[in-house]
Amino acid sequence: MPDALPDLFAPYDEHTQPQVPIQHYAGTYTRNPRRPPFRRPVTRTELTGPLDLSAKLHPGDINLAETNGKPAQGQLIYVTGRILDEDSRPVAGALVEMWQANAAGRYFNPLDQRDAPLDPNFIGNGRCQTDATGRYGFFTIKPGAYPVPNSNKWWRPPHIHFSILGPSSLSRLVTQMYFPGDPLNAVDLLLLSIADREAQQRLISSHIPTQQIEGEWLGFQHNMVVRGRHATPPL
Amino acid sequence: MSALPNSPLVPAGWQTIGPFFPRTFFNEGDNDLTRIAPTAPPTALGETIILHGHVLQEGGGPCVNAVLEAWQADALGHFRHPLDPGHAKADPAFMGWGRAWTDAEGHFEFRTIIPGSFADTSGPRAPHINLGILGSGIMRRLCTTVFFPQHAAANTADPVLAVLPAELRPLLLAQPDGERDGLRVFRFPVLLRGEPHEETPFFLD
Numbered sequence: 001m002p003d004a005l006p007d008l009f010a011p012y013d014e015h016t017q018p019q020v021p022i023q024h025y026a027g028t029y030t031r032n033p034r035r036p037p038f039r040r041p042v043t044r045t046e047l048t049g050p051l052d053l054s055a056k057l058h059p060g061d062i063n064l065a066e067t068n069g070k071p072a073q074g075q076l077i078y079v080t081g082r083i084l085d086e087d088s089r090p091v092a093g094a095l096v097e098m099w100q101a102n103a104a105g106r107y108f109n110p111l112d113q114r115d116a117p118l119d120p121n122f123i124g125n126g127r128c129q130t131d132a133t134g135r136y137g138f139f140t141i142k143p144g145a146y147p148v149p150n151s152n153k154w155w156r157p158p159h160i161h162f163s164i165l166g167p168s169s170l171s172r173l174v175t176q177m178y179f180p181g182d183p184l185n186a187v188d189l190l191l192l193s194i195a196d197r198e199a200q201q202r203l204i205s206s207h208i209p210t211q212q213i214e215g216e217w218l219g220f221q222h223n224m225v226v227r228g229r230h231a232t233p234p235l
Numbered sequence: 236m237s238a239l240p241n242s243p244l245v246p247a248g249w250q251t252i253g254p255f256f257p258r259t260f261f262n263e264g265d266n267d268l269t270r271i272a273p274t275a276p277p278t279a280l281g282e283t284i285i286l287h288g289h290v291l292q293e294g295g296g297p298c299v300n301a302v303l304e305a306w307q308a309d310a311l312g313h314f315r316h317p318l319d320p321g322h323a324k325a326d327p328a329f330m331g332w333g334r335a336w337t338d339a340e341g342h343f344e345f346r347t348i349i350p351g352s353f354a355d356t357s358g359p360r361a362p363h364i365n366l367g368i369l370g371s372g373i374m375r376r377l378c379t380t381v382f383f384p385q386h387a388a389a390n391t392a393d394p395v396l397a398v399l400p401a402e403l404r405p406l407l408l409a410q411p412d413g414e415r416d417g418l419r420v421f422r423f424p425v426l427l428r429g430e431p432h433e434e435t436p437f438f439l440d
């Protein structure tokens with residue numbers, strides 16, 4: 001068995017995970033079960049997962065900052081980081097999907113009916129596969145904040161949605177990345193749904209010093225840890 | 236992010252996919268587990284079936300734009316993954332993974348094969364399909380498992396189904412739902428939140 005595959009999955013620490021319901025978010029009241037989940041043995045089905053997913057989910061959309069050669073509006077940014085497991089081992093070959101609002105805080109999605117401008121040169125969806133060191137990277141623009149409808153002026157801070165498909169079905173992760181220093185972070189109801197303050201802070205990316213980035217991109221570093229360890233502890 | 240040796244990192248917090256998971260992420264054939272790529276020929280192993288159903292929320296209304304991800308063994312009960320001791324015997328024409336999304340009625344559909352059973356260290360696993368459900372307002376993936384009524388003896392011995400109180404086990408059985416194009420159809424209704432006797436049982440992720 002390759003060393004890099006996790007084979008031990010402990011339950012999540014509840015304090016590091018969001019609790020529901022969340023005020024002003026109706027779906028959190030109607031779509032989460034009343035009954036607590038049943039604890040099951042971890043069998044082969046949960047331990048394994050698709051290793052050849054790129055045949056179905058095609059990677060390659062890593063430059064979102066232009067469409068058909070035309071630049072998107074907004075601050076150019078480069079978002080990069082590593083996908084790691086709980087033993088700090090890189091997760092190579094993971095598929096990383098991301099989607100985000102445009103600079104005006106509107107999604108290129110027919111379901112987003114807010115009266116903010118669409119940018120024809122910004123779709124805002126990307127997908128890539130991590131390299132041998134677990135690294136991913138996207139060239140994009142900084143998303144705008146947007147208000148949540150019927151929420152007493154709850155504005156989502158600028159954020160990027162991430163979906164990660166790793167080497168086990170139990171290392172699946174869907175999360176959001178936030179930007180350092182934004183005053184809306186401290187009052188965002190989705191971030192605050194995580195009780196543990198350090199766990200909240202881990203969803204906030206960090207600046208990369210401008211000297212370290214080639215070209216005119218502002219760099220943000222964001223590592224994401226997916227669940228999974230190796231049963232034999234590393235020496 | 237730096238950690239001392241042997242000092243485990245903490246997994247990231249889950250967040251909802253929100254209302255705007257891109258439709259363009261879905262490709263033709265993503266919900267067809269019988270093909271490893273849209274242009275690949277279907278696997279020759281196993282009985283092809285259609286598995287479909289509605290995802291409903293509290294009150295019985297549809298959960299629109301839910302994302303369902305399926306993972307299952309091949310027709311002989313193998314996974315093409317190094318953690319399966321039998322992985323060398325796994326069907327190379329079967330990936331075992333598919334993704335579907337619900338429409339305005341909350342309806343989803345997969346085309347797949349009846350998975351094989353296998354012996355696990357926890358006990359003999361009956362034929363089953365693991366489903367992960369994501370959606371706006373679902374803050375953490377909801378995990379459930381589809382079993383098949385024609386494998387009653389295997390279901391009785393399954394170590395995961397056994398975790399549930401007996402009266403809830405029928406909720407995880409797909410229901411025979413006729414035929415289409417010569418394929419057997421199975422229906423698996425999902426109720427995300429409801430009365431105890433009808434809410435779909437979920438497993439700790």
Ligand SMILES: [Fe+3]
Nearest residue numbers: 156159161253
């Ligand atoms: Fe969002």
